[in-house]
Amino acid sequence: MTAATLAPPPLLDRLADPALHAEGDPHALWRWLRAFSPVHRHEAGELPAFWSLTRYDDIRAVYRDPGTFSSARGVLLRPARLGDDPGGGLTLALSDPPRHKELRALMADWFSTRAVRGLEDTIRRAARTAVRRGLDQGVFDFVDLAGRFSHSVISGILGIPERDHEDLYRWTEEAFAAHTSLAAHPQLMDYFMELLYARMAEPADDLVSALVNGTVHGDLLTEHEILLNCENLIGATENGRLALIGGLLAFLEHPDQWRRLDEDRALLPGAVEEIVRWTSSATHSMRTATRPCTVRGQRVEAGDRVVLWLPSANRDEDVFDDPYRFDIARRPNRHIALASGEHFCIGSTLARAEMRALFTELLDSTTAIERAGSVTRVLSNAVNGPATLPVRLR
Numbered sequence: 001m002t003a004a005t006l007a008p009p010p011l012l013d014r015l016a017d018p019a020l021h022a023e024g025d026p027h028a029l030w031r032w033l034r035a036f037s038p039v040h041r042h043e044a045g046e047l048p049a050f051w052s053l054t055r056y057d058d059i060r061a062v063y064r065d066p067g068t069f070s071s072a073r074g075v076l077l078r079p080a081r082l083g084d085d086p087g088g089g090l091t092l093a094l095s096d097p098p099r100h101k102e103l104r105a106l107m108a109d110w111f112s113t114r115a116v117r118g119l120e121d122t123i124r125r126a127a128r129t130a131v132r133r134g135l136d137q138g139v140f141d142f143v144d145l146a147g148r149f150s151h152s153v154i155s156g157i158l159g160i161p162e163r164d165h166e167d168l169y170r171w172t173e174e175a176f177a178a179h180t181s182l183a184a185h186p187q188l189m190d191y192f193m194e195l196l197y198a199r200m201a202e203p204a205d206d207l208v209s210a211l212v213n214g215t216v217h218g219d220l221l222t223e224h225e226i227l228l229n230c231e232n233l234i235g236a237t238e239n240g241r242l243a244l245i246g247g248l249l250a251f252l253e254h255p256d257q258w259r260r261l262d263e264d265r266a267l268l269p270g271a272v273e274e275i276v277r278w279t280s281s282a283t284h285s286m287r288t289a290t291r292p293c294t295v296r297g298q299r300v301e302a303g304d305r306v307v308l309w310l311p312s313a314n315r316d317e318d319v320f321d322d323p324y325r326f327d328i329a330r331r332p333n334r335h336i337a338l339a340s341g342e343h344f345c346i347g348s349t350l351a352r353a354e355m356r357a358l359f360t361e362l363l364d365s366t367t368a369i370e371r372a373g374s375v376t377r378v379l380s381n382a383v384n385g386p387a388t389l390p391v392r393l394r
């Protein structure tokens with residue numbers, strides 16, 4: 001080990017800078033951190049001070065100990081001046097046990113294996129519509145195709161009628177483009193308030209009705225809580241969308257793997273797992289220590305923020321053979337791109353079904369998929385993947 005190898009890489013201070021994730025190579029920093037400083041302290045600047053965890057075992061252990069590592073003050077890094085996440089304690093992602101368990105039970109039925117199996121035809125139809133539209137367009141941005149597709153699926157689960165999906169998609173995109181919360185978009189919020197009142201008056205077989213009528217600790221959720229949870233669900237599908245786009249990009253960069261999948265469709269479930277590992281589209285989760293503790297020999301104080309870098313865990317050389325190789329037949333593949341423990345992604349079964357449907361449709365309906373322009377990457381430290389992926393379908 002040379003002194004040069006041990007010296008921290010020059011961009012280490014910028015690990016949480018969205019520009020580094022859009023234009024730089026965070027994997028080079030994560031690789032160095034795993035090797036030389038797996039529990040690494042970043043001092044306060046615009047962001048509060050935080051610890052970076054980069055090894056698989058440490059990240060998994062933190063996820064599985066919500067008593068010591070709380071989600072209630074926020075699960076994403078935010079500028080220090082903004083304080084804790086105002087949704088703390090109110091949404092599923094930002095709750096700790098025991099409240100988290102009750103809130104999750106309200107929603108779990110809608111994302112179970114059984115529920116997703118019941119949705120498979122709808123998802124297949126949505127995938128077919130999306131790919132046909134792409135074929136008609138010739139050259140188009142795959143980001144838009146994946147967005148419309150995943151948005152229409154979650155909209156259906158929430159209980160939004162199909163005729164309104166297009167409006168909802170447009171408003172959500174506008175809110176994301178303006179980097180504001182969905183709650184800041186007046187049309188979107190008006191729409192949800194109306195839907196809420198309609199379901200209060202007459203419950204239907206949908207997730208909004210379940211939220212409107214369900215109780216936590218014996219109390220109905222407030223309107224604010226219901227809206228925040230709907231926003232959370234729509235926002236969380238961004239991870240699924242980025243995994244779809246990143247998955248297609250992975251195949252475009254590894255055409256041998258696309259041919260292999262085409263020749264042996266039994267590889268599809270494993271291919272989906274490899275896409276989820278490879279893309280690791282949720283870049284980090286944050287937790288706040290509730291008491292002093294030790295992580296890999298490093299003392300962490302109560303109130304300290306701990307950031308779990310998922311793409312790093314999923315490239316950990318101690319866990320994955322040849323981790324920088326995209327291999328749709330990788331086995332075992334125990335990635336933690338969907339987290340672990342209490343907060344394990346509630347949409348995981350749905351995300352997998354969407355991937356199977358869309359890639360099957362692309363294999364069945366196209367003879368060639370080509371890049372038709374340059375790829376840019378999302379400017380964010382919270383999610384990662386292509387921001388534009390122009391393609392041509394034939």
Ligand code: HEM
Binds near residue numbers: 232343
């Ligand atoms: C491949 C795609 C996806 C990835 C990589 C992903 C990743 C994750 C991760 C890492 C977490 C844990 C966050 C934390 O606790 O800090 C999570 C939770 C969550 N995900 Fe996903 N997700 C994906 C797709 C989806 C989809 C399609 C939905 C739509 C319903 C969704 C909804 C949620 C929700 C509501 C939570 C909070 C669960 C809880 O706190 O109990 N996710 N996801």
